[in-house]
Amino acid sequence: MLRAxxxxxxxxxxxAFIAFPVAWAILTSFKPPPEIYDLSPLAKHPTLANYDAxxxxxxxxxxxxxxxxxxxxxxxxxxxVCVLAGYGFVAFRFRAKxxxxxxxxxxxxxxxxxxxxxxxxxxxxxxxxxNYLGLIVPQIAACAFGVMLLRQHMEAIPASLVESAxxxxxxHRQILTRLVxxxxxxxxxxxxxxxxxxxxxxxxxxxxxxxxxGNSTIQVGLALFQTQEGSEYGPMMAAATITTLPVLxxxxxxxRRVTDAFLHAGLR
Amino acid sequence: xxxIPRPWGDGRExxxxxxxxxxxxxxxxxxxxxxxxxxxxLPLLFTGVLSFLHWNLVSGSRPYAGPQNYTQLFRQGEFARxxxxxAAYIIGLLPFATVFPMAMAITLWKHPGRASxxxxxxxxxxxxxxxxxxxxxxxxxxxxLQGVLDTALTWAHLPAPDWLxxxxxALWTVAVITGTKIxxxxxxxxxxxxxxxxxxxxxxxRIDGASEWAVTRxxxxxxxxxxxxxTSFLCLVLGGQxxxxxxxxxxxxxxxxxxxxxxxxxxxxxxxxxxTGVASASAVVITVVLAITVAAHQFAARRxxxxxx
Numbered sequence: 001m002l003r004a005x006x007x008x009x010x011x012x013x014x015x016a017f018i019a020f021p022v023a024w025a026i027l028t029s030f031k032p033p034p035e036i037y038d039l040s041p042l043a044k045h046p047t048l049a050n051y052d053a054x055x056x057x058x059x060x061x062x063x064x065x066x067x068x069x070x071x072x073x074x075x076x077x078x079x080x081v082c083v084l085a086g087y088g089f090v091a092f093r094f095r096a097k098x099x100x101x102x103x104x105x106x107x108x109x110x111x112x113x114x115x116x117x118x119x120x121x122x123x124x125x126x127x128x129x130x131n132y133l134g135l136i137v138p139q140i141a142a143c144a145f146g147v148m149l150l151r152q153h154m155e156a157i158p159a160s161l162v163e164s165a166x167x168x169x170x171x172h173r174q175i176l177t178r179l180v181x182x183x184x185x186x187x188x189x190x191x192x193x194x195x196x197x198x199x200x201x202x203x204x205x206x207x208x209x210x211x212x213x214g215n216s217t218i219q220v221g222l223a224l225f226q227t228q229e230g231s232e233y234g235p236m237m238a239a240a241t242i243t244t245l246p247v248l249x250x251x252x253x254x255x256r257r258v259t260d261a262f263l264h265a266g267l268r
Numbered sequence: 269x270x271x272i273p274r275p276w277g278d279g280r281e282x283x284x285x286x287x288x289x290x291x292x293x294x295x296x297x298x299x300x301x302x303x304x305x306x307x308x309x310l311p312l313l314f315t316g317v318l319s320f321l322h323w324n325l326v327s328g329s330r331p332y333a334g335p336q337n338y339t340q341l342f343r344q345g346e347f348a349r350x351x352x353x354x355a356a357y358i359i360g361l362l363p364f365a366t367v368f369p370m371a372m373a374i375t376l377w378k379h380p381g382r383a384s385x386x387x388x389x390x391x392x393x394x395x396x397x398x399x400x401x402x403x404x405x406x407x408x409x410x411x412x413l414q415g416v417l418d419t420a421l422t423w424a425h426l427p428a429p430d431w432l433x434x435x436x437x438a439l440w441t442v443a444v445i446t447g448t449k450i451x452x453x454x455x456x457x458x459x460x461x462x463x464x465x466x467x468x469x470x471x472x473x474r475i476d477g478a479s480e481w482a483v484t485r486x487x488x489x490x491x492x493x494x495x496x497x498x499t500s501f502l503c504l505v506l507g508g509q510x511x512x513x514x515x516x517x518x519x520x521x522x523x524x525x526x527x528x529x530x531x532x533x534x535x536x537x538x539x540x541x542x543x544t545g546v547a548s549a550s551a552v553v554i555t556v557v558l559a560i561t562v563a564a565h566q567f568a569a570r571r572x573x574x575x576x577x
Contacts, residue, residue: 237405
């Protein structure tokens with residue numbers, strides 16, 4: 001009994017440490033300026049003034065819209081590329097297949113930071129600075145994990161199913177759209193969840209390619225807000241809360257699906 | 269009992285070969301090849317070229333620099349310090365990637381139930397939360413003088429350091445903040461590995477009189493060794509990159525370069541100092557070091573497998 005209490009206390013302490021910053025930010029966002037630094041977690045005179053200030057100083061709606069469009073675009077693009085590539089690697093035999101697959105997986109090891117200069121130059125040359133194409137297209141290239149994931153799942157499809165589809169006269173396109181994609185729906189939705197989340201949280205690329213405050217994403221806007229408003233912590237915590245809340249709600253409503261997505265994909 | 273159907277991708281031909289009139293694999297693989305070439309592999313080559321030129325990202329002339337960018341990189345000491353800090357980050361992150369999540373996962377796994385499920389989903393939170401928002405929240409908590417942590421410490425008559433502003437603590441503070449996220453992800457990874465462990469095997473040991481600690485130490489930890497090899501390898505390769513957002517938001521590499529790492533160094537040379545040559549040279553060095561690390565790991569893993577047989 002005593003051991004059980006000790007165990008629960010230890011686990012709860014770790015969770016408290018992990019969740020503390022976000023919880024404290026949310027609680028602080030309701031405090032008026034004189035109480036901002038109080039140790040008491042709850043505001044004595046709760047106020048929404050910080051949210052008012054954040055919304056007026058921060059093109060919030062625009063940034064949320066940009067981020068949603070970007071994350072949706074990257075997700076759609078990666079899913080299409082990964083499904084096609086996964087099928088290409090499983091359904092065909094051709095020379096250099098192993099080499100091509102190794103090159104695909106090897107791209108995981110190239111650090112994103114090492115590519116920012118040339119990628120920026122290419123995007124700039126294409127006229128993609130400060131627009132959605134620049135935000136979305138280069139992020140689709142980070143698709144190696146998805147290719148690996150979908151290939152593994154496609155390889156596990158029973159051969160007899162593919163064979164009978166073939167006997168029935170199905171073409172590759174029909175096998176892919178009528179057999180493989182419906183069978184892989186859980187893996188594909190897991191991939192979509194993962195890609196959406198990581199793109200929503202992406203900071204470095206949007207910072208470089210869309211630094212204009214109205215054209216950027218919520219992560220960049222928040223960081224910009226922090227450098228500009230310095231120690232105005234009240235509105236900043238309100239802005240941080242608004243940034244976190246959509247993801248938090250999505251996660252709490254679909255916990256199982258989100259954690260399973262991360263497990264499905266191995267590691268990310 | 270039905271036989272397990274043969275998987276499609278087991279390497280054998282289908283009994284009905286899939287040779288159909290169609291453009292073949294090219295059509296399906298074209299998009300992935302195009303994306304990887306345009307945004308990853310050609311840029312990598314391009315980086316190599318840029319590392320031998322003097323350039324500021326905008327000017328029309330790009331004089332050939334020879335090895336000058338590399339000599340500058342290695343002579344300056346700034347890059348060496350960033351590399352040392354990167355190593356320190358990796359060491360600091362290692363327990364958050366291995367021991368801590370393993371201990372937490374074993375604790376949760378040994379006592380399944382409703383509470384464990386709730387803990388499990390709460391522990392995962394840092395993985396999904398926006399890193400910039402989390403970093404800003406930490407900055408507020410850790411603010412010197414008035415931040416809630418230092419206020420509490422002063423109230424308890426304990427020393428209240430300037431966590432992110434002093435050279436002695438800044439790097440480790442950034443490492444711990446980054447560590448919470450890695451910890452959260454790896455708890456899940458270890459739990460997944462434990463799901464495959466046969467609980468009966470532990471009961472047998474317990475009946476033989478093994479203590480809980482002995483069960484953990486001599487059965488579970490060895491069973492998880494493959495997972496630990498993976499988590500520590502990923503920490504080695506990716507640890508430096510994981511810290512990037514927190515450095516960018518919390519310290520910008522300061523105080524006096526104490527929290528700089530090689531990735532932030534590259535970013536600053538490229539986009540704050542507009543020194544494309546030195547930034548590209550550092551990118552080349554980072555990529556080569558990573559490639560060597562991965563190759564060495566692959567080689568060692570193969571040798572290990574070979575010696576097992």
